[in-house]
Amino acid sequence: MENCIFCNILAGKIPASKVYEDGEMLVFKDIAPVAKIHLLCIPKEHFKLLSEMDAGRAALVGRMLQTIAEHAPAWGLEGGYRLVVNQGEAAGQTVPHLHIHILGGETLPWG
Ligand code: AMP
Numbered sequence: 146m147e148n149c150i151f152c153n154i155l156a157g158k159i160p161a162s163k164v165y166e167d168g169e170m171l172v173f174k175d176i177a178p179v180a181k182i183h184l185l186c187i188p189k190e191h192f193k194l195l196s197e198m199d200a201g202r203a204a205l206v207g208r209m210l211q212t213i214a215e216h217a218p219a220w221g222l223e224g225g226y227r228l229v230v231n232q233g234e235a236a237g238q239t240v241p242h243l244h245i246h247i248l249g250g251e252t253l254p255w256g
Contacts, residue, residue: 155171170187170208172186181250182249187243190205222250226249227249229245
């Protein structure tokens with residue numbers, strides 16, 4: 146997707162601070178962190194919403210969650226972390242490419 150920021154990061158046209166990459170996903174630092182540690186996990190395949198998942202994409206999102214869980218301690222998140230997936234404009238989704246926010250590195254407020 147030409148106009149998608151995250152597709153341009155994947156294509157190497159926009160720099161990013163990468164912490165993990167494999168054949169189907171990338172994890173990198175959010176440019177405007179809202180927690181001490183704020184990472185984004187994105188699929189290499191472009192789609193915007195969880196409602197666009199088919200069985201293959203659902204399995205991919207499952208592997209993204211598994212990868213996050215496996216690597217979280219190495220990313221400084223051994224004390225725990227929060228995952229956020231904004232869906233649509235009303236939720237504040239600004240980038241139309243599915244992404245999982247990974248927040249932690251501190252005690253996070255709730256409510
Ligand atoms: P959302 O509001 O859920 O769509 O989240 C989009 C996130 O992408 C925001 O937290 C932004 O700070 C982040 N972001 C936007 N552009 C970049 C970029 N070039 N590199 C890293 N993070 C970005």
